[in-house]
Amino acid sequence: MFKYALQRTAYMILVLFIITLICFVLIRMLPLPALGPEDPHAQVIEMRREAMGYNEPYLVQFWIFLKNIFTKWDWGLSEKLYIGQDVWQIFLNKLPATMVVNLYSIIWTIPIGIALGVFAALKKNTWIDYTISTLTMVVISVPSFVYAFLVQYIFCFKLRWFPFVMKGGTDWFSWDMFVSMVPAILSLSFGVIAGFTRTTRAELTEVLTSEFMLLARTKGLTKAQATVRHALRNCFVVVVPGIFGEFIGILGGSLIIEGIFAIPGVGGLTLNAINGLDYNIFMLSTVFYTAIGLAAGLVVDISYGFIDPRIRVGSKK
């Protein structure tokens, strides 16, 4: 198992490396944003560019880029949006907002999602099941900015329960901050709830019809006992890795929701970097999002092995 995990991790790092290389070259191939002649930072940035090897071949540039990261954790300077500031510092300042909002959202949505899924599966083929399944389908289909609009219009404008945008400051866990985050949290939540409901329901209905459930009932367990001890455990083999994946995903956040509710997060930074052509920030975001995506997949794969003895034993062969 350990060897498997190690192999997968090494593979993930290799993929990340290749993607970084490709994106790096593509970004460096773009014409550099011109610096204004009056720009007081022009000289600094010019020197930085020289040091980053902008006049060398791309592979040499990539080598310098990697060397800077591994020796000094230096991701370059922002050249347009936050002129002359360290990209990594800017990024670190943006990360907490994204994480806190997403954390709040999954903390309450995962239990609800799973509970609804279990409920629907237990009441399979009744009106409860049909209602939950159809609603899940509907909720999953609708894009997040539609929810954002509804939440903003109903809760922020009509009922005036919450402010329109997130409040400033860095007191991430204060009550005021939480209240100002609620619209964003709500908008993010619908999709997560529906996703977990769907997975749980599908998995549990399959488990409930398997033969070991029949055996469990035959050996004298009540339906509740059989469900809790056998069905749920088996169903969680699929659901729990999903939860882990979701936790990795909180780092990534949502570009759209962050834009609408003015969350000072990574998504907004990326979007500004794209629109403002700040390549160093964009490069960091690219590596970050790629790493998050790959790590989520990796965690899901590995956690399958830890949770499911069948996979664990199988991999030892």
Place this chain on the structure above:
Amino acid sequence: MSNENYERIPAEKFAFVQEDKKLRDKALETKARGFFADAMLRFSKNKSSVIAAYILLFLILFSIVSPILSPYNVRDTDRRYINFPEFVPAIADMKLGFLDGARTMDSQSDNAMLFWRGIAEETGRDPVIDTLDTHETVVKRRGKEITTYSYDIEVNMYYSIGVVYKTFSYAEYQALQDWQNETGIQAIRPYVNPEDISGIKDNANIWYKVDSKGVAELDENGNFIPAYATDPSKAGAEYNSIRIPGDDGSYVYSTAKSGSVQCRIDYYNYYQYLNGREPTFVFGTNVMGMDLFCGIGIGARFSLLFAVLVSAINLTIGAFYGAAQGYYGGMVDMTLDRISDILSGVPFVVVTTLFQLHLAQKVGVVGSFLFAFVLTGWIGMAALTRRQFYRFKGQEFILAARTLGASDGRLMFKHIFPNAIGSIITSCALVIPGVISSETSMTYLGIVDLSDFAGTTIGTLLSQGNGAATTAPHAMLWPSLFLGLLMISFNLFGNGLRDAFNPTTRGVDD
């Protein structure tokens, strides 16, 4: 029946059953049902999918028909009718409470109500549709109790513009007068000199005597006192068209302004002059002053066509790629799998951005957007095809075909592929909404700007509507509603198709 011993039956007792006619199976008494007919039958039993299919059909029809039905196109933008609610004049006259361009305005003072009355009296169209609520406030001032009233009213936004200042060249001014004479609709109102209305220069709607605060001074009967200009020496150009009632011929209809003519224009009538019709916006207008009814249709048209195109390309690439992976297996499979692993690892936003930055100048915005979708979009389809190929390639009928000398290509596309076609078709119906959703997100975020090519897109409309989501919710509501319905019905329809084609996976969501 007695027991007989049949041990020795002489050969001549045997006779052939059929010597001169061919032996045939009995013809089937019922009509044979093909694979697709069977699937359709199963599909039609799934009520929600059938309803979804009808809604989908309706939405597609809408996107085709609405730009034709709408008197506007997406490039028609009006500078003044911005974020205005739904309005159809004929229905507004019936006072049914919808399509009347109404927006609720809170706490309008008595003075504001007078202002609305002024517009109503001058243009003949009352902007106040209904008074919803009256608030009474009692304030004590200098020992006296003063009662003030404020009103919550519904205002017809199209009527509420009333009269505006407009500057014309002499030729334009004459053309407008000719049009007035021809149609009998009066757009030009008598001019009011600012000095006659306490020097107010920025509000063309005041045509009556006011004090310095802009509050109307009424005569003893509670009527407005007109303040129209009568000095002919200040007239900008000769006026030889319709005059308002009560005009003895002395009113001046324009004023000179540096080589051109400035006048007060009844905007609603002027709009008729410009467009040849009264403003008709079934879904209202957005922040650009664009007709949403037409905009949604145009946007949806693009989204649908684009999604179908992307799906078709991805389906083809994915099918070939997955076929090669699944059929050859081993090293080929592994190598191709690593490639798709790498491609699928790049976030879509990054792909789109890089393609936009690199290719937009060379192949156009749409072309580079298409490439971005194609670069990673086929991976899911390839994985699906690969699975199907692994499932079928070891089966006996493939072995039989191979023994008969069929080539690899023939085995892949004549023998294996048709078996996998059901699940491939159905996944296509689920790929389309995914493409629409990503496309909308990207245009919403403004990473891709398609307005030059497509006119507008649903994503663009949504991002434009988002700015005024509270004051003009309709600009957000209609595109959202359309998109939401489209996504829901596409997904329900796709699920229904999948259940119909693969009855074994019914109710299992992957």
